[in-house]
Amino acid sequence: MSTPVNSSSSAATSEPAATGGSAVLAWLYVGIPLLWGVSQTFIKALALFK
Amino acid sequence: MANASLLDRSRTIAGPGYNRWLVPPAALAIHLAIGQAYAFSVFNKPLGALISGDVNNPAPADWTPTQIGITFSIAIVLLGLSAAVFGKWLERVGPRKAMLASALCFGGGFLIASLGVHLHSIWLVYFGYGFVGGIGLGIGYISPVSTLIKWFPDRKGVATGMAIMGFGGGAMIGSPLANNLMAHFKDSAPQGVAPTFIVMGLIYLVFMQFGVWTIRVPADDWKPAGYVPSTEHNELITTGNVSADNAIKTPQFWLLWVVLLTNVTAGIGVLETASPLVQETFSEGAMGAGRGVTAAAAAGFVGLISLFNLLGRFFWSSASDKLGRKVTYAIYFGLGILLYSLIPTLGHNLQLTLFVMVTCLIISMYGGGFATIPAYLSDLFGKYQVGAIHGRLLTAWSTAGVLGPLIVHLLHERAKEQGLQGAAAYQNVFYTMAGVLVLGLLANLAVRPVKEEYYEKGPVTIEAGGH
CATH class of the missing domain: 1.20.1250.20 (MFS general substrate transporter like domains)
Known part of the structure; x- marks a missing residue:
């Protein structure tokens, strides 16, 4: 994962930077429902191999 | 118009040091929601038994599978049409306003369709889920794409793959969610469909707000640290820009x-x-x-x-x-x-x-x-x-x-x-x-x-x- 640099020329109107911690929270926000959905599908798919 | 300005593209330009890995979750919040469309078939049988109350023995006045199937077809057609029509608007106003429009249309579509189910009006279901929801699908589908490409010029495929993967994953969430909600509401409304539509509409409206308010666009002169465009000539990768x-x-x-x-x-x-x-x-x-x-x-x-x-x-x-x-x-x-x-x-x-x-x-x-x-x-x-x-x-x-x-x-x-x-x-x-x-x-x-x-x-x- 590369660390990006934002040399914004529009810094006056820009929003503050976000940290690695908020990235983790953001990924959890979408990752948890996605994993729940995948696990439900996987459980259903197991019926094929019974 | 302070609220309006919050939605402006200029207010979404990321500040120095912004972590670009926050952008894919914002995109996923939209795609995971609208991907529910792929799971619409979960409603086919319940919608076809609103009057009879028995999915295996529909009443003559119940909607037929063909009538119900048209809802999904309208949504997919509107997805393509709205993506085509609103694409340039999206480029001008930026992803935040587009994502909000998508959330309002997609969530609102569910609410209108709920009324259609309650009144047993298939036309209102077509209008709600198919037409209004379909517009939400189209705007939502394209809303994060160009932003992701700008944030990840070095990994365009990875970035767009992550977002569009969310559209595939949306059905996996939407299908069991709908089944659980219909089971929960089955005693309070025919097949539990109308209240399920209301709850799902509200859930998606709220869930998508994460994408709306966390999405950022890079400044025009931004590029990833250490990123040097490949000097290896590939004639299929242009250096120009086409409108x-x-x-x-x-x-x-x-x-x-x-x-x-x-x-x-x-x-x-x-x-x-x-x-x-x-x-x-x-x-x-x-x-x-x-x-x-x-x-x-x-x-x-x-x-x-x-x-x-x-x-x-x-x-x-x-x-x-x-x-x-x-x-x-x-x-x-x-x-x-x-x-x-x-x-x-x-x-x-x-x-x-x-x-x-x-x-x-x-x-x-x-x-x-x-x-x-x-x-x-x-x-x-x-x-x-x-x-x-x-x-x-x-x-x-x-x-x-x-x-x-x-x-x-x-x-x-x-x-x-x-x-x-x-x-x-x-x-x-x-x-x-x-x-x-x-x-x-x-x-x-x-x-x-x-x-x-x-x-x-x-x-x-x-x-x-x-x-």
Whole structure:
């Protein structure tokens, strides 16, 4: 994962930077429902191999 | 108008040191929600038994499967049309306003459809979920694409693959969510559908707000740390920028339109037939007592291919960063032709394991085709109005959404009339789809660099994107 640099020329109107911690929270926000959905599908798919 | 200004593109420009890995979750928050559309079939039986109260014995006044199916078709057609119509608007106003519009339309569509269910008005369901919700689908689908491409110029395939993977994953969340809610509300409304629509509309409206308020666009002069554009000359990766209006004048746009159309049409051939195909081909009569594929196992098979649909979106799109887009699509089509032609033989020979493996591989490439196309467009037309160009290309998806099922049903019904059973009843579907893929292969092979006469003259600014 590369660390990006934002040399914004529009810094006056820009929003503050976000940290690695908020990235983790953001990924959890979408990752948890996605994993729940995948696990439900996987459980259903197991019926094929019974 | 402080609230309005919060939605402005200028207010979403990221500050120095912004972590670009926050952008894919924002995109996923939109795509995971609107991907629910793929799970609309979960409502088919309950919607068809609102009056009788028994999904196995619909009343004459109940809606027919065909009537209900039209809802999804309208939504997919509107997805393509709204993506095409609102693409340039999106480029001008930025992703935040577009994502909010998508959330309001998609969530609002559920609420209107709920009223339609309550009043037993199929037209209101068409208008709510199909028309209004479909507009939400189209705007939401393209809203993060160009932003992701700008944040990840070094990994365009990875970035768009992550977002579009979310669209595949949305059905996996939407289907069990709807089933659980309908079971919960089944005593308070017919089949529990109307309150389920209300709750799902509100859940998605709220869930999508995360994307709306966390999405950021990079400053025009931003690039990833240490990123140096490849000096290795690749004639299919342009250094110019083509506007959406000019893009549709190029043969490249229409070749990619055919590429997407054929890939999706063929994929629908598998998706539409998956459950009956596996049950009829590997029935107890063919496989022996106790060894046939049951309805539950067939549902498991459908679940398995949806997993590969999701994984393929990320895997193939990421692989295209290394392989190149043209080579990746050549694999989709070349390997696809082989695999589609193989399916009837595997069915005749009752090779269930190989059949499942081949089908999963096919569906992974179907998903990959969706996820790789934005990066292909960006390579050919530049990133200037890639979201708008992508929006216009999605009309191919709408067309395939009508064409694919039509081909499948026509060929299958004809085979049934001829008395064909099991795998034989589907073989013409797969041979025809292999032929469709040949067209896609030829279109992909014909793709050449866009002529410079179509490039924008002088420097381009994103704010000018909407004209």
